[in-house]
Amino acid sequence: QKEVEQDPGPLSVPEGAIVSLNCTYSNSAFQYFMWYRQYSRKGPELLMYTYSSGNKEDGRFTAQVDKSSKYISLFIRDSQPSDSATYLCAMSKAAGNKLTFGGGTRVLVKP
């Protein structure tokens, strides 16, 4: 069983809808949680970073961490076609940069 599970999608939504993405993990030692966005034929880029439990908001993006359920989420409000990409969750147990990535969810936002 993988340490971090993520539905591969694709998740197809109409423009303007809320995109809801999530990852589950098995190791309770994870404390740092990240979401990366990866466009086709590009490297991933960091979208959101959260430490421990709680919510974090940045513009149209909201990240939630529920450590008791070992579940993290990313919400994209007012989705745009430019949000079409693969979204990868990543997490780390300590302050070093050893990240464990999920497999990624492909998102398609249709105009």
Place this chain on the structure above:
Amino acid sequence: EAQVTQNPRYLITVTGKKLTVTCSQNMNHEYMSWYRQDPGLGLRQIYYSMNVEVTDKGDVPEGYKVSRKEKRNFPLILESPSPNQTSLYFCASSLFGRTNEKLFFGSGTQLSVL
């Protein structure tokens, strides 16, 4: 422009023919890392380097070598490539390798080993 540059972008080779994928960053970062990305498996770390002449194994180091002779360069070497090393490879760097730092990725190298 701050960036991580990988070359080549695409590479087709045959089993056993040694190859090197280059990686260079212009941000004076101490930490550099190599990942491979396979469908459904996400990104898996191959090797990383905390500074010049300091390298360490990641999760999937078998069949790969790295060196860090200069701060800006971190080449990935496949001494005898095999078909199971067909993958999309990414080089990444960050300032000191701490989790709360932004990790900058290159644009990737698509490798096919026949």
